[in-house]
Amino acid sequence: MQLAATQRTPLIEISATSCRIVGECYPENIQEFSSPVMTELRSSVPDSGSYTVELELFYFNSSSAKFFFDFFEFFEEKAESGVAVNVNWNYRLDDDTMLEAGEDFAEDMIKCKFELVEMPSESGADAEDE
Amino acid sequence: MVSDATLELHKFMQARKTLFCYSGPLSEDLLTSISNPVRHQLSETDSSDSVAKKVFGVFIEQAQNIIRYADTRSSATGDGVGTIAISLTDEGFLIEAVNTIDSEKSTALEKSLVDLSMKDATELRKMYKERLRSGPPEGSKGAGLGFIEMARRVQRFEFEIAETDKGPVFVYRGYVV
Numbered sequence: 001m002q003l004a005a006t007q008r009t010p011l012i013e014i015s016a017t018s019c020r021i022v023g024e025c026y027p028e029n030i031q032e033f034s035s036p037v038m039t040e041l042r043s044s045v046p047d048s049g050s051y052t053v054e055l056e057l058f059y060f061n062s063s064s065a066k067f068f069f070d071f072f073e074f075f076e077e078k079a080e081s082g083v084a085v086n087v088n089w090n091y092r093l094d095d096d097t098m099l100e101a102g103e104d105f106a107e108d109m110i111k112c113k114f115e116l117v118e119m120p121s122e123s124g125a126d127a128e129d130e
Numbered sequence: 131m132v133s134d135a136t137l138e139l140h141k142f143m144q145a146r147k148t149l150f151c152y153s154g155p156l157s158e159d160l161l162t163s164i165s166n167p168v169r170h171q172l173s174e175t176d177s178s179d180s181v182a183k184k185v186f187g188v189f190i191e192q193a194q195n196i197i198r199y200a201d202t203r204s205s206a207t208g209d210g211v212g213t214i215a216i217s218l219t220d221e222g223f224l225i226e227a228v229n230t231i232d233s234e235k236s237t238a239l240e241k242s243l244v245d246l247s248m249k250d251a252t253e254l255r256k257m258y259k260e261r262l263r264s265g266p267p268e269g270s271k272g273a274g275l276g277f278i279e280m281a282r283r284v285q286r287f288e289f290e291i292a293e294t295d296k297g298p299v300f301v302y303r304g305y306v307v
Contacts, residue, residue, distance in 0.1 A: 007162060026190055028158035030272075059183055061190050062275035069262045094180050097187070097283070104259055121179070 001040040009033055010057065014040050018052040025068075026061035034067040041074055050084040051075075053112075056119075057091075057098055065101075072105050072112075079111035087114045093121040147218035149175070155204035155211050156196045165190075168216065175218065184283045184306045185223045189216060191276045192227035192302060198271040200229035201297060222285060222307035229300055235269070236291050236298045243289050246281045254282045280304055 005011040010023030019041065027033035045051055053075060060068065072087075079085040087109065089102035099116065106114040143151065149171040152164060168189060172182040192214055200210030212229030231239065249257065258278045266274035281287060284304035292299045 007165065028162065059187060061187070061194070062279040063194070063272040065258075065262055065275055065279075066265075092179075094178065095183070096180060097183060100255070104255065107259075 001037070001044070003037075012037060014044050016044055016046060017050075018054065019045075020054040020056075022054075022056040024059045025057065025064040026059065027064065030063045030067055034064075034070070037067075038070065038074065041071075045075075045078055046083065047078075048082055050086065051078065053085065053087040055087070055089050057101075058095075059098075060101070068101075068105065072109060075112050076109055079109075085112040087112050088117050089114065090117045090119050092119050095121075149216050149218065151213070151215040153213040155207060155209035156193060156200075156214070157207065157209045158197060160209075161190070161193050161197065171216070177223070181223070181306060185216060185225060188225045188280050188283050188304050188306060189214070191280050192225060192304075194272065195276060195302075196227060196229045199231060199235075201232050202230045219305070221305045224303060224305055225284075226301070226303045228302075230294075230297050231291070231300045233297050236300070239300065240289075240291055243277060246277055247287065249281070251282065254278060258282065 001012065001014040003009070003012040005023040008024065009027050010021050010025050013020040014037070025033075075085050075087065089105070091098040091102055102116045106116065150164075150168050165186075169182075169186060172185055175182075177185070196210045196212035196214060198210065200212045202211040203209065204211055210229065212227060214227045215225075217224045217226070246254070246257075258275060261275055261278060266272065280302075283306060285307045287302065287304040289303070290301045292301065
């Protein structure tokens, strides 16, 4: 699955070995946005081997928080059933909001390896000025 | 002079340093359209990215509250009607919203906001996580996290539920530093 970023939704790439989400998430309708993503994950993520999850979020609203909660719960269950899941939560140096969000999600991840990765504050991947 | 009221409006907005204000029916489509000018206005101030992002986050939550819960709806489209503004004050950015609410829900709203106003950052964080796990409360059209999210981002907030002949009017003011 390949979804290009829009003004209110992030870039999403899902394959059999990795998942990448980059950008902002405050969709007009969170259900419409999240259900195909969760469906794709259920069919793409294997039951064994390893899997990489790469996140680089700049902003998400409170309605989307539930989506990310379900997203991580899905991977935690995969990890419990034997998949080696590596999650990288990338946040910008001075972005305490996204750092805290990452810490909050990390607390619930027991079987997944969850890394908080600091990036320079001015990232070239910034889409906000487009 | 016929233009007096217009001039007064201009002076008033300038004096209170209002960077952005919208009043009327609000929809998700409209929110998409106004997100960019709001960001642009914030980038014109000398605030850090981190502060601008907090202001934007509080603005989005307030806008979505109007969209979902404003009791007054546009007769043409059914969109929630309210007023939302971002201003600069001595206390930092003020993000404020006004909309009518369902009179049956005003007591519960007041109670939960009084409760939130007494919590510190650690308690708010804990509450946010608990709500995320438990799912939205009855009657919520989102994740039930909006007011907790805003309380986490603001330095402080204040609110008022004023009784008017059109029913209760809810006023929320959040300061971001």
